[in-house]
Amino acid sequence: MPIFEYRCRKCDHEFETFVWSSRDEESLSCPKCDAKEVKKLLSSFSSKGSLAGVLSSGCGSGGLGGFG
Known part of the structure; x- marks a missing residue:
């Protein structure tokens, strides 16, 4: 179920909502303010932690035969 971020062009309010289809959008x-003039924002992806532990863990070769 995709969640998208939008900004109202009238009052500048930012909000998130579920969007199932282009018809919903x-x-x-x-x-x-109930205005219909909204703009989809580019969302950034975030996750907990960092990749440092994963990249230096030595786990697996990623299918590159140990050359990755």
């Missing part, structure tokens, strides 16, 4: 409105 067309009917979106700002939850603060």
Whole structure:
């Protein structure tokens, strides 16, 4: 179930919502001012921790025969 971030072009309110299809996206409105003029934002992906432990763990070769 995809969650997208949007910003209202009228009141500048940012919000997240579930979007099942392009039809759902067309009917979106700002939850603060009810305006239909919303813009999808680029979301950044984040995860807990860092890759440092994974990259230096020595686990596996990633299918590269030990040359990765």
